[in-house]
Structures are given as structure tokens and as C-alpha cells.
Amino acid sequence: MNTEEFCEAIAKQQEEWNSKEFNSFFKYFSDNKKVIESIFKKQKIRFTQPRALNDPLEFNPTFLFNDPGKAYQAYDLDGIQLPTIELFYRVQIIESQINHYGILSLTKIPDSFDMWSQYSNGHRGFVIEFKPDFFKHPSMKSAEGKEYQVRKVEYVEDYSISLDEIADASGHFSADSIHNELFYKKTSRWKYENEYRMVRPLTDCPEYILPTTRYVFTDVEVYLFSFDIECIAQIILGANMSVENKKIISQFCENHGIPYSQVFLFRDYEDRFGKPTALFILLVAELRDKGNILISKPQLFCSDTIKLGHQNTLKIKDIKELPYYEGYSEIVGDLYEKLLRTGRS
Numbered sequence: 001m002n003t004e005e006f007c008e009a010i011a012k013q014q015e016e017w018n019s020k021e022f023n024s025f026f027k028y029f030s031d032n033k034k035v036i037e038s039i040f041k042k043q044k045i046r047f048t049q050p051r052a053l054n055d056p057l058e059f060n061p062t063f064l065f066n067d068p069g070k071a072y073q074a075y076d077l078d079g080i081q082l083p084t085i086e087l088f089y090r091v092q093i094i095e096s097q098i099n100h101y102g103i104l105s106l107t108k109i110p111d112s113f114d115m116w117s118q119y120s121n122g123h124r125g126f127v128i129e130f131k132p133d134f135f136k137h138p139s140m141k142s143a144e145g146k147e148y149q150v151r152k153v154e155y156v157e158d159y160s161i162s163l164d165e166i167a168d169a170s171g172h173f174s175a176d177s178i179h180n181e182l183f184y185k186k187t188s189r190w191k192y193e194n195e196y197r198m199v200r201p202l203t204d205c206p207e208y209i210l211p212t213t214r215y216v217f218t219d220v221e222v223y224l225f226s227f228d229i230e231c232i233a234q235i236i237l238g239a240n241m242s243v244e245n246k247k248i249i250s251q252f253c254e255n256h257g258i259p260y261s262q263v264f265l266f267r268d269y270e271d272r273f274g275k276p277t278a279l280f281i282l283l284v285a286e287l288r289d290k291g292n293i294l295i296s297k298p299q300l301f302c303s304d305t306i307k308l309g310h311q312n313t314l315k316i317k318d319i320k321e322l323p324y325y326e327g328y329s330e331i332v333g334d335l336y337e338k339l340l341r342t343g344r345s
Contacts, residue, residue, distance in 0.1 A: 024233050025106040025130045025150060025196060028119035031238075031245055039128070040252045044224035047102025047200060050182075052220040055190065059098055059182055062160035063090060089163060097178050099219045102205075104198040106130070106150065110236060111279040113271055115193060116263070123240040123263070123298075126249060134231035135198055142204050153195040155188045192273065200225075234259040236281055239301040246294050250284070260284055262293055265302040 027045075029035050038044045050059045063086050065071035075082040083091075107115065116123045134140060135150050142148075166177045183199050202208045205223040235253055237246055237260060253260040261281045269278035284290055293300075319325060325332050 022108045022110065023132045025108065025132070025134065026110040026236075027104070027106050027128045027130065028115050029125045029128065030119065030121040031124040031126070031241065032121070035125075036245060036248060038224055040248060042224070043227060043229060045104070045227050046222055046224055047104050047198075047202070047205075049102055049202070049219050049221075049223075050098040051218050053103070053105075055186065057159060057187055059094060061181070061185075062158075064160050064162040064164075066164050093163075093173055093178055094182065095218070097175065098182060100202055100210075101183070101199055102202050102223055102225075103183070104200075106196045106198065107194050108196065109194050109272075111263075111271065111281060112192065112273075113265075113275065113277055113279060116238060116279070120238050123238040123265075124242065124245075125238050126241065126245075127236040127238075129233040129236065130231055131233045137228055137231050139226055139228040140198070140231065142200070148198050148200045150196050150198045151184055153190075153197060154185050155191040156185055157188050159185065159187045229256050229258065232258055234261060234283075236261045236263060237284075239263040239265050239279075240298040243295055243297065250294055262287070263301060266304065267302065268304045 029039065038046070053059075063071070065086070071085045074084050109115070110127055110129065116125075116127075120126065135148060138145075140148065161181050163173070166181065167173055179199070184197060186195070202219075202223055203210060205225055208223055211219070235249055235258060237249060239262075241249075250260060252258070261283050264280040264282060266278050266280065267276065270276060271278045284293060287293055316322065319332065319336055322332060
């Protein structure tokens with residue numbers, strides 16, 4: 001296959017990949033040692049509390065009132081400042097509701113350059129592909145067998161709640177109405193993430209201790225929930241993942257019969273969002289040079305298709321025939337000697 005044919009084949013494959021829709025759910029992870037250990041040694045995964053998430057706007061909507069003048073009026077009793085209606089309800093409706101729950105944030109987009117950069121520490125981490133029905137597995141249910149649905153997040157331009165609209169005839173607010181407004185809505189700036197969420201009470205975690213305080217609290221501790229490897233469809237290795245972490249994860253996958261893939265970045269193609277640099281996710285088992293892939297440094301996985309299309313080997317009889325030998329003879333000579341010693345080419 002010549003260079004032109006090779007590039008045409010890559011372009012066709014990329015067009016098919018960019019239009020592909022996934023039924024599975026994907027979760028981005030960093031290369032933090034504690035994360036690697038919890039997932040691949042303990043089979044535990046974090047459900048994150050709302051106040052430990054990375055969006056300061058989330059769970060902090062604008063409250064709308066029919067009478068805003070009254071809602072934002074503060075009160076003074078014997079020189080003591082008491083909160084406004086807005087602040088009182090913000091504490092009672094939001095803070096009192098959200099801190100007992102953890103969120104598993106998922107997506108159906110495994111090839112987002114931005115999410116690999118943001119949530120996987122600059123493409124050094126990994127992605128777990130969960131099976132479409134993973135939430136039905138016993139490890140994802142409560143001790144009583146309650147199933148938690150995975151729901152799609154709604155992205156809105158106006159992140160606000162009209163308390164008058166969600167209150168019942170008695171002026172009270174149901175937990176379901178509050179949860180729908182708080183846990184499954186985000187501002188449209190995050191729309192590219194195509195997020196889905198599984199929300200479960202922190203009481204499902206054996207290490208969780210229910211606070212006894214009568215007052216509102218904020219909990220940002222890390223709570224890990226056990227999950228079964230049967231929930232996993234595959235593991236995807238980031239383009240910048242270290243050789244050490246690739247060894248740990250690939251060995252885990254081999255031991256448990258889990259497929260695993262490697263991300264390749266092609267700078268001269270656009271991704272599904274029309275932005276520069278496309279991500280290819282290729283099964284390691286199908287790669288011709290599987291062994292070298294797992295021991296190769298990250299730079300190998302960021303390339304241009306034109307480079308791959310022109311790759312060939314020309315036999316030479318003397319090191320001086322190298323076009324870059326002149327002016328760099330000492331460096332080239334050292335490199336050649338090192339390769340001779342290691343037996344690699």
C-alpha cells in the first residue's frame with residue numbers, strides 16, 4: 001500500500017469512527033497511584049459527593065421567586081442578623097439534600113481529547129468501558145437489592161430553580177423534585193461531555209459513617225464502593241500512559257480476560273467535534289507489535305498518518321551513510337552502541 005492509499009484508508013476509518021455511537025458507558029480516570037490501586041487491586045470505585053466535583057456552578061443554581069424583593073430581605077432580631085428566605089432555602093433545600101449522596105459520572109464518548117486531558121491527567125490515565133447493563137449487577141445495587149438507574153444529564157442555558165413551581169400546595173418540596181433539579185442538570189458549557197450519572201446514597205459504602213449533627217454539613221471525604229469485574233467491557237490505555245502503569249493494567253486484563261485497547265493520536269485528522277487531532281482506540285490483541293506497544297514510551301502514540309505512510313527500511317553498510325550523521329557523529333555513535341548492547345532496533 002502506497003502513502004496515498006494508506007492515508008485514504010485512515011481517512012475512511014476515521015470517518016466511520018467519528019460517526020460511531022456507543023451503547024456502553026465510559027468513565028475517565030487519572031493515573032494517580034491511589035486510583036490505580038483501588039481499581040486494579042481492590043476493585044473499588046469512588047462515587048463522588050456533589051461538593052467534591054470540579055464545577056463550582058453545579059448544585060448552586062439561581063433561585064427564582066415570585067416576590068424577589070421579599071426573598072432577598074434580611075432580618076434583624078435584637079441585633080442578630082438572620083438569613084434571607086433565599087439563603088435559608090438554599091441551605092435547607094440544597095445543602096441538606098445533597099451531602100448524603102455520591103455520583104458516578106459517565107459518558108458515551110470515549111475519544112474526547114478534552115476529557116482525556118482534563119480527567120485523565122493529560123492522557124496519562126485510562127478509561128473503563130462499562131457494559132450497557134452494568135448497573136444491574138448486584139455489586140452496583142444496595143444491600144437490599146435496590147437498583148440505581150443511569151440517567152442522562154440535561155444541559156441548560158439558564159441554570160435556575162423556580163421554588164414556587166416545584167413546591168406542593170403546602171409549600172413543601174419533595175426529595176424527588178429536588179433531586180431531579182440538582183443531580184441531573186448542568187450548565188450548557190459542559191454539553192460536550194455528554195454525561196450520564198448513577199447516583200446512590202453514601203450509606204451503601206461500608207466505611208461511611210452517618211453524621212449525627214442536626215446542622216448542615218459538607219462532606220468531601222473519599223468513599224470507595226466495591227464493584228465486580230463483570231461490569232467491565234474493556235480498559236482503554238491513554239496515549240501518554242507510563243510503561244509502568246501499562247504493565248499493571250495489561251496484566252490485570254490478561255488475568256481476568258478483559259480486552260484492553262491503546263489510544264493513538266493522529267495530529268493531521270480532526271476528531272468527532274471537528275477539532276484538530278483525532279483519537280483512535282485500537283485493541284492491543286489485534287496489533288501486530290503487541291509486545292513493543294506495551295513497553296513503548298508515550299511519544300510513539302502521537303503521530304501523523306503521513307509519517308506512518310512513508311515508513312520503510314533502507315539497509316546501509318556504514319553508519320556514516322545516515323543523512324544526519326554529519327555534525328552529530330558522537331550522538332549517533334553512542335545511540336548505535338546502545339542499541340547494539342540492548343539488542344533492539
